[in-house]
Each structure stands twice: as C-alpha cells, then as structure tokens.
Amino acid sequence: xxxxxxxxxxxxxxxxxxxxxxxxxxxxxxxxxxxxxxxxxxxxxxxxxxxxxxxxxxxxxxxxxxxxxxxxxxxxxxxxxxxxxxxxxxxxxxxxxxxxxxxxxxxxxxxxxxxxxxxxxxxxxxxxxxxxxxxxxxxxxxxxxxxxxxxxxxxxxxxxxxxxxxxxxxxxxxxxxxxxxxxxxxxxxxxxxxxxxxxxxxxxxxxxxxxxxxxxxxxxxxxxxxxxxxxxxxxxxxxxxxxxxxxxxxxxxxxxxxxxxxxxxxxxxxxxxxxxxxxxxxxxxxxxxxxxxxxxxxxxxxxxxxxxxxxxxxxxxxxxxxxxxxxxxxxxxxxxxxxxxxxxxxxxxxxxxxxxxxxxxxxxxxxxxxxxxxxxxxxxxxxxxxxxxxxxxxxxxxxxxxxxxxxxxxxxxxxxxxxxxxxxxxxxxxxxxxxxxxxxxxxxxxxxxxxxxxxxxxxxxxxxxxxxxxxxxxxxxxxxxxxxxxxxxxxxxxxxxxxxxxxxxxxxxxxxxxxxxxxxxxxxxxxxxxxxxxxxxxxxxxxxxxxxxxxxxxxxxxxxxxxxxxxxxxxxxxxxxxxxxxxxxxxxxxxxxxxxxxxxxxx
Amino acid sequence: xxxxxxxxxxxxxxxxxxxxxxxxxxxxxxxxxxxxxxxxxxxxxxxxxxxxxxxxxxxxxxxxxxxxxxxxxxxxxxxxxxxxxxxxxxxxxxxxxxxxxxxxxxxxxxxxxxxxxxxxxxxxxxxxxxxxxxxxxxxxxxxxxxxxxxxxxxxxxxxxxxxxxxxxxxxxxxxxxxxxxxxxxxxxxxxxxxxxxxxxxxxxxxxxxxxxxxxxxxxxxxxxxxxxxxxxxxxxxxxxxxxxxxxxxxxxxxxxxxxxxxxxxxxxxxxxxxxxxxxxxxxxxxxxxxxxxxxxxxxxxxxxxxxxxxxxxxxxxxxxxxxxxxxxxxxxxxxxxxxxxxxxxxxxxxx
Numbered sequence: 006x007x008x009x010x011x012x013x014x015x016x017x018x019x020x021x022x023x024x025x026x027x028x029x030x031x032x033x034x035x036x037x038x039x040x041x042x043x044x045x046x047x048x049x050x051x052x053x054x055x056x057x058x059x060x061x062x063x064x065x066x067x068x069x070x071x072x073x074x075x076x077x078x079x080x081x082x083x084x085x086x087x088x089x090x091x092x093x094x095x096x097x098x099x100x101x102x103x104x105x106x107x108x109x110x111x112x113x114x115x116x117x118x119x120x121x122x123x124x125x126x127x128x129x130x131x132x133x134x135x136x137x138x139x140x141x142x143x144x145x146x147x148x149x150x151x152x153x154x155x156x157x158x159x160x161x162x163x164x165x166x167x168x169x170x171x172x173x174x175x176x177x178x179x180x181x182x183x184x185x186x187x188x189x190x191x192x193x194x195x196x197x198x199x200x201x202x203x204x205x206x207x208x209x210x211x212x213x214x215x216x217x218x219x220x221x222x223x224x225x226x227x228x229x230x231x232x233x234x235x236x237x238x239x240x241x242x243x244x245x246x247x248x249x250x251x252x253x254x255x256x257x258x259x260x261x262x263x264x265x266x267x268x269x270x271x272x273x274x275x276x277x278x279x280x281x282x283x284x285x286x287x288x289x290x291x292x293x294x295x296x297x298x299x300x301x302x303x304x305x306x307x308x309x310x311x312x313x314x315x316x317x318x319x320x321x322x323x324x325x326x327x328x329x330x331x332x333x334x335x336x337x338x339x340x341x342x343x344x345x346x347x348x349x350x351x352x353x354x355x356x357x358x359x360x361x362x363x364x365x366x367x368x369x370x371x372x373x374x375x376x377x378x379x380x381x382x383x384x385x386x387x388x389x390x391x392x393x394x395x396x397x398x399x400x401x402x403x404x405x406x407x408x409x410x411x412x413x414x415x416x417x418x419x420x421x422x423x424x425x426x427x428x429x430x431x432x433x434x435x436x437x438x439x440x441x442x443x444x445x446x447x448x449x450x451x452x453x454x455x456x457x458x459x460x461x462x463x464x465x466x467x468x469x470x471x472x473x474x475x476x477x478x479x480x481x482x483x484x485x486x487x488x489x490x491x492x493x494x495x496x497x498x499x500x501x502x503x504x505x506x507x508x509x510x511x512x513x514x515x516x517x518x519x520x521x522x523x524x525x526x527x528x529x530x531x532x533x534x535x536x537x538x539x540x541x542x543x544x545x546x547x548x549x550x551x552x553x554x555x556x557x558x559x560x561x562x563x564x565x566x567x568x569x570x571x572x573x574x575x576x577x578x579x580x581x582x583x584x585x586x587x588x589x590x591x592x593x594x595x596x597x598x599x600x601x602x603x604x605x606x607x608x
Numbered sequence: 609x610x611x612x613x614x615x616x617x618x619x620x621x622x623x624x625x626x627x628x629x630x631x632x633x634x635x636x637x638x639x640x641x642x643x644x645x646x647x648x649x650x651x652x653x654x655x656x657x658x659x660x661x662x663x664x665x666x667x668x669x670x671x672x673x674x675x676x677x678x679x680x681x682x683x684x685x686x687x688x689x690x691x692x693x694x695x696x697x698x699x700x701x702x703x704x705x706x707x708x709x710x711x712x713x714x715x716x717x718x719x720x721x722x723x724x725x726x727x728x729x730x731x732x733x734x735x736x737x738x739x740x741x742x743x744x745x746x747x748x749x750x751x752x753x754x755x756x757x758x759x760x761x762x763x764x765x766x767x768x769x770x771x772x773x774x775x776x777x778x779x780x781x782x783x784x785x786x787x788x789x790x791x792x793x794x795x796x797x798x799x800x801x802x803x804x805x806x807x808x809x810x811x812x813x814x815x816x817x818x819x820x821x822x823x824x825x826x827x828x829x830x831x832x833x834x835x836x837x838x839x840x841x842x843x844x845x846x847x848x849x850x851x852x853x854x855x856x857x858x859x860x861x862x863x864x865x866x867x868x869x870x871x872x873x874x875x876x877x878x879x880x881x882x883x884x885x886x887x888x889x890x891x892x893x894x895x896x897x898x899x900x901x902x903x904x905x906x907x908x909x910x911x912x913x914x915x916x917x918x919x920x921x922x923x924x925x926x927x928x929x930x931x932x933x934x935x936x937x938x939x940x941x942x943x944x945x946x947x948x949x950x951x952x953x954x955x956x957x958x959x
Contacts, residue, residue: 280700289937
C-alpha cells in the first residue's frame with residue numbers, strides 16, 4: 006500500500022442474516038457517503054425468506070460516478086458466522102475483512118493478502134444495551150461507527166442522518182448514536198486509521214437523490230393521474246404498489262371529505278388484476294398493474310384481448326430470474342420476448358425499457374400516454390436491480406403544463422354532432438380508431454369483444470372483414486413507432502464497433518466503454534428504450550459490422566427481437582449475455598468483447 | 609347473427625316509461641341462440657325490468673364471459689356499452705369498470721360453465737368484495753357451445769343426451785354466493801317471467817353484489833328425459849319460496865298482505881322490496897337459516913326459487929375502499945397530479 010490510500014473508489018460488502026435489522030444500518034452507511042457528496046449505489050442480495058437466511062448488501066462508492074456493480078469487494082463486514090468462509094474468499098487482495106471478534110476466529114479467518122479486523126461488536130452492545138432486540142440491532146449500527154473511523158466517514162454527517170431518521174424518537178437517536186460511538190472509538194483505539202481506502206468529501210451528489218425504481222415508478226403513476234391500481238403481490242414488484250399506496254395517502258385524500266381519489270384493489274390473482282385494469286381503462290380511468298414474470302404468464306390471455314379489442318392498459322413488469330418460479334429475489338431481463346408477443350394469435354405489445362429509477366418515473370408517465378394514444382396494453386419492463394435497489398439519479402422534474410394524452414376519445418358533444426359512431430373505423434388513416442366511454446351518450450355505445458369483429462364493431466366471421474381489422478392493427482403498430490421513445494445513441498463515425506443494450510445494463514455498459522476506450526477500443530452505443538424499434542435502431546445496425554448485444558438473459562432475447570423486427574444480418578450481432586441473477590458488472594462485458602476481438606484477430 | 613339489425617317499429621300506443629321510452633328502446637340485436645332457448649326468455653325479462661325501472665339504456669354497462677349465455681348482452685339494450693370478456697373473467701372486468709365509474713348500472717350475464725368452473729374464483733371474489741352489480745347466471749347444467757358436456761351445476765344422476773350419468777357433486781351457485789358474502793341471492797326460472805322480472809328489478813336496485821341463478825334449460829343438449837335441468841323437470845320440482853316485488857322510491861305499497869306473509873326491505877335509494885313468503889317461517893335475512901333451508905330442500909329434490917337471501921346493510925366495494933363521491937374517471941387531472949412543487953419537497957426524503 007505504498008501509493009497511499011485509495012480515495013472514493015471502493016466497495017463495501019456487508020454479510021448478514023436476514024431479519025436482524027441490518028437494512029437501516031446499511032442505508033445509514035450509504036446515505037452518509039452520499040451526503041458527503043460521493044456517488045454511491047447499493048445492491049441488496051437477499052433470500053426469498055423472512056428470517057434467518059444469509060443476506061448481503063453491497064455499497065459501491067465511486068468518485069467517477071460509476072453505478073453498476075463493481076464485482077469486487079474491498080471491505081467485507083462479516084456479520085454472519087455461517088458465511089465467513091465464503092465471505093473471506095470474496096475479498097480482493099489488499100482488502101479487509103471486518104468481523105465480530107466477540108468470538109475470535111483467528112484460525113478460520115486467515116489470508117495473507119488481506120487484513121482481518123476484529124471488533125467485539127456483540128460484546129460491546131451486550132455491555133451497553135439491556136434489551137435483547139437492541140443488542141441485535143445495535144451491532145449493525147456499531148459497525149457503521151467502526152467504518153466511520155476506518156475509512157473516515159464524517160461523524161457529523163452520520164449524526165445528521167440519524168437525527169433525520171429518528172426525528173420523533175429521541176430514545177432511538179440516543180441508542181443509535183451510542184452504538185456509533187462504540188464502534189468508532191474501538192476502531193480508533195485499536196487500529197491504524199484510516200485503512201487503505203478512504204472517503205473524502207466531494208461535490209458530486211448535489212442535485213441528485215437516492216431512490217429505488219419501484220418507488221419512482223409509483224410516483225410516475227401518481228403524476229400520470231392513475232386512479233385504479235389492481236395487483237397481486239409478487240416479488241420484486243410488490244413495493245410498486247406499497248409506494249403507490251403511500252403516495253396516495255399523501256396526495257390523493259380529499260382534504261374536505263377525507264375520501265380517496267384512488268382505488269387500489271388487491272386481486273385474487275394476476276388474471277383478475279389485468280381484467281380489472283382493462284375494465285377500469287375501458288371505463289375511462291387510468292389504471293395499471295405491477296407484476297413480474299409469472300404474472301405476465303397468467304395475464305397473457307387478457308393481454309391478447311386488450312390488443313385485439315384495443316383497450317389501454319399499463320403493466321409494470323419488474324423482471325426476476327426465471328424460468329418458472331426461478332430465483333424470485335434475483336435479477337434478470339428474461340421477459341423481453343414473452344412480453345413482446347404475449348398471448349395467442351398474432352399479438353404484439355408496446356414495451357418500454359427504463360434503465361434506472363429516473364427513467365422509471367418518466368417512462369411510467371409515458372406508458373399511460375402511449376397506452377391511451379395507441380389504445381393498447383403497454384408493458385414497462387424494469388427488473389429487480391432497478392426496482393428494489395437504491396440508485397443515485399438526478400432530481401426528478403415535473404412540467405406543470407403537462408396535459409395527459411387521453412388519445413382519441415369522443416365525448417358527448419362530439420357524439421352529438423356525428424350521424425353515427427363506429428368503434429373500429431380508421432377515420433384518420435393512422436390505424437388508430439376513436440373510442441367512447443360508457444354512460445356518456447346513447448350514440449357512443451358499442452360492443453367490446455375478443456371475438457372476430459368488423460370495422461364497425463359488429464361480430465363477424467367473414468374473412469375479409471376480419472382481415473381488414475387485423476391489417477389495420479398492423480398499421481397502428483407502424484404508427485406506434487412514431488410515438489414511442491427512440492433509442493439513446495452515442496455514435497461517432499470513427500468507431501467501428503457497436504454495442505446495443507437495454508435497461509439496467511446501461512451503467513455497466515458505460516463503464517465498460519470507458520475502460521475499453523482506455524485500452525484503445527472505441528465503441529458506439531445504442532440503448533433501446535422501446536419496442537417497436539424505430540428507424541434509428543435500423544440506422545445503427547446498418548452502420549456497424551460487429552455489434553455486441555449486451556443483455557441479462559440466457560437466450561439473447563433482445564438480439565432475437567432485433568433479428569425478427571429489423572433487417573439485420575444476424576451474424577454481426579454478437580450475443581453478450583449475463584444471467585447468473587446478479588446485477589451486471591462492467592468487467593464481464595469488457596472480457597467478453599476483448600475475447601471476441603481476440604478470436605477475430607486470430608481467425 | 610347478432611349483427612342483423614332488428615327493425616325498430618314502435619306502435620304509437622306502446623306503453624312508455626318515465627323517460628318516454630318504449631320496451632323496444634331496451635332491446636338489442638337479434639338472438640342467434642337456438643329456438644326455445646331459456647336464455648332468450650331471460651333476455652326478454654332483462655329488457656322488461658330495465659324498461660320498468662326507467663333507467664336510460666346508455667347508463668347501463670353490460671358484461672359477460674364466454675358461452676351461450678355470454679352472447680346475450682348483444683341481444684338487449686343496444687344503446688349501452690357491452691363487454692364480452694374472456695372465459696370466466698367477467699367479474700374482474702366488472703370490478704375494474706365499477707372502480708372507475710360506479711355511477712353506472714352494471715349487469716353481468718354468465719353461465720354455469722363460465723361462473724362455476726373456469727370463473728369460480730372470480731365469481732367468489734366479486735361476491736366477497738360486494739361489487740355493486742347484478743350478476744345473472746343462466747344455468748342449464750351443460751356446455752352448449754361445445755355440444756353437451758356436463759357443467760359443474762349438473763346434479764348427481766342427471767343424464768347427458770347420450771345417456772351418460774353425472775356422478776360428481778354439483779356446485780350450487782346460490783349457496784356458494786351466500787358463503788362467499790353476496791348480500792342478495794335469488795333463484796329464478798326462465799319459464800317464469802312473472803317471478804323473474806321483479807327479481808331482476810330488485811337485483812338492479814340492490815346496492816352490492818346481487819346474484820340471480822336462473823334455471824334456463826338448454827333445448828338442444830339438456831332438455832331430455834333424465835336431465836334435471838329440463839323444462840319439464842324444473843316445472844315439476846319448482847318451489848317458489850319467496851316472491852319479491854320491487855317498489856320504486858316515493859311510491860306507496862298498495863297491495864295488502866296478511867300478517868307474517870310479507871316483509872319489506874328498504875333499499876339504499878329509498879325503494880323497497882316487498883317479499884311475499886310462501887313459507888311463513890322463512891326469514892331471508894337469516895343467513896344460517898337460509899343456507900340450511902336450501903340444503904334440506906335441495907336434498908329433497910326441490911328447486912327453491914325466489915329472493916332467497918338479502919342483507920341490505922353490507923357495505924359495497926366503494927364504501928369499503930372509501931372512494932370519492934365523484935367517479936374516479938371523472939376527476940380532473942389537477943386533482944390527481946401533485947405538481948412540481950410537491951415533487952421538489954419530496955426529494956428531501958431521498959437525499
């Protein structure tokens with residue numbers, strides 16, 4: 006460690022047992038770094054369980070602002086004796102393992118290339134706290150105190166953080182602060198502080214917030230004016246509705262009557278949840294359902310109905326590891342193809358792909374506008390990494406002049422003026438017909454059906470009439486390309502290599518591109534933000550001879566979708582796949598691209 | 609086919625309701641069901657009931673699932689929005705539609721397959737939520753559109769057209785609905801319009817989930833000897849327990865009833881249901897007693913009809929979720945979006 010401590014570039018991994026209240030201690034640690042102005046990201050690796058199984062939390066501090074998983078552990082806080090062995094093996098050479106030395110493990114915890122730091126957390130807490138639960142909880146707070154000494158986290162920032170959290174609970178504030186001091190003083194007295202990693206105040210988090218994607222999504226639904234939320238609890242989407250419900254309590258209670266300007270319905274299953282969303286949207290409300298892969302499978306029949314009968318609906322698919330139940334608390338992007346074509350028959354759905362919580366907010370709003378403009382279900386695909394982890398992102402902005410796009414709806418006045426109304430007539434030659442809400446005007450009535458219907462909305466089994474409708478739906482799909490957000494493109498003519506990616510891969514891809522550029526490999530980058538793909542995607546495909554399609558699934562689903570829906574030579578699309586359930590890291594992308602290039606040169 | 613328009617000729621002397629509309633204004637497209645199908649009689653009864661209530665046709669929302677019964681919303685009230693949903697899932701669509709705008713009058717038409725097999729879960733949960741709608745089950749004990757398989761309401765021992773006997777326990781929609789929390793449970797017979805029309809009116813005006821199980825024989829696949837859902841069998845085993853009359857608000861009850869024979873239930877809008885009892889001891893507000901009565905009568909092979917159970921006090925879905933008096937679909941965007949200043953304040957939580 007001759008070059009002095011590494012500043013603002015380290016990853017702390019906390020190994021714990023779930024149900025011990027470590028989440029708040031970890032949040033305190035992360036928020037404190039954030040409040041020191043250092044960009045941070047937190048990744049939670051938790052079991053599908055409530056109490057007693059191993060859980061890990063990883064905090065990456067990056068002065069350069071990289072927010073993907075680093076894939077490296079510099080400081081490991083080992084609070085779970087069961088996982089000591091594996092945790093020890095995880096620490097990068099030159100790193101540290103901090104453990105509770107109330108029960109010394111000098112024999113077990115041995116590695117020559119790292120430093121083991123023992124702090125008697127349990128012993129100190131047992132001596133200072135009388136209540137059994139406090140003793141468990143405060144051990145966690147104490148390691149935050151120890152770290153404050155070891156990597157120089159500003160104690161005043163921690164003090165302010167605690168004050169903010171426990172504003173109304175003075176006894177909790179005292180207890181927490183005592184625990185911080187216990188850890189801090191012990192570390193100061195017994196070790197050479199700081200370690201070779203330090204946190205130095207920066208000014209890189211001003212104008213930013215730390216928020217998870219599910220909360221941001223829920224906020225988007227609130228701002229879009231959604232009033233009906235129907236859902237069936239499923240990890241990792243549950244907190245979308247939890248947050249929506251909390252925001253509704255804050256913003257949607259009529260101050261005079263105390264009545265609710267929203268209706269949240271916990272359905273009996275996902276089939277019912279999507280039925281409720283379709284019913285509510287059909288009857289004039291903005292409605293949505295958050296779910297995950299298994300829910301999409303169950304909703305598929307109704308999704309086809311929504312497509313064919315042309316009913317708006319907003320679905321939030323917070324993707325998790327499949328297939329089947331898979332690993333419910335691990336992340337993946339494996340619902341891309343199933344969502345694009347969900348349901349039997351010729352169906353296709355508009356998809357949106359936010360890359361982070363900030364985009365969850367804006368795209369959630371866009372999802373409602375698109376669903377109503379295009380009169381069709383829109384699925385926003387996030388994933389567990391975006392949805393449940395805290396990301397640093399710029400302050401959210403709202404344009405108070407925003408007017409929701411309710412699409413082509415004929416109201417009572419408009420209906421009064423027309424001779425007759427026909428639901429599926431392509432009046433404007435853009436494939437989008439006009440619709441009416443029930444109860445508005447006798448002339449507006451029509452029969453909504455998933456069975457064959459003609460352009461007037463009547464039942465049909467006549468080939469020509471049926472075909473007219475499905476052909477128009479295809480024209481509507483073309484129109485959709487003009488409305489959906491285009492891809493994010495970073496292109497210069499001097500680079501020959503392209504990278505295409507989607508959603509939560511974004512931060513890792515950007516980090517990988519910087520590293521590749523340092524090693525002399527310049528890349529262009531396109532991030533898909535929506536399906537259908539618009540012309541910019543085709544242009545990018547045409548402009549490159551070799552394109553790495555980076556995504557988090559085994560079967561190269563984004564690549565397949567590009568092959569199906571664009572004119573691209575499949576040979577130039579190199580599958581670059583990560584699907585172990587952990588958030589993607591830059592290292593893997595760099596390695597995959599380097600390997601492929603080396604193969605190309607050798608050939 | 610349902611797209612054939614029925615010529616709308618109105619006789620100048622046709623009776624008109626309070627809105628000045630005739631019965632023809634409550635009709636829909638031509639039925640494409642088999643001649644003599646019980647469902648067409650139910651359609652006729654719905655038209656009559658809606659006409660009698662003087663609710664504008666476009667203020668109704670009619671929904672259905674899949675099957676012969678579910679085709680029928682196309683045959684009544686052409687001026688109301690219809691929603692022919694997917695098989696067994698009509699209750700969820702109705703729930704969402706009602707959540708968005710509960711000011712409309714909701715009628716769902718389903719069958720025994722749609723309700724008791726593929727849709728049993730949604731049916732039960734709509735009852736549990738006490739969704740404010742009239743839910744009609746056109747019950748014929750058989751799958752018509754797929755040509756004659758037993759449904760879950762088929763009685764033990766009832767035979768199919770080709771002689772095969774049903775051995776599985778039937779699901780009784782009325783007892784199921786009572787168990788699941790429905791607060792208005794009735795049974796009718798498509799062949800008894802005099803009983804059915806007042807039941808439908810009461811069901812429309814009841815605030816909450818009103819279930820009417822209508823025995824509606826299938827003339828093509830289940831009207832033979834050996835079937836317990838045939839016209840003949842139903843007529844023979846039919847037992848009207850309670851006749852319900854609906855009396856609109858501000859109208860006096862004129863008919864005279866003997867002591868103990870009638871009881872009156874006041875609805876939320878001030879209207880009343882007067883129940884004329886055949887069995888004096890029968891109390892349609894005593895849930896346990898009703899259940900037990902139905903159980904015993906069914907065991908005796910009797911088809912008990914009438915308004916079997918009613919509880920006007922139970923809160924419906926909107927009461928339970930305390931939603932605004934203005935329909936959610938009609939709330940102004942400015943009431944829904946907190947705006948930029950609230951967003952900026954919110955940021956403090958996330959720093």
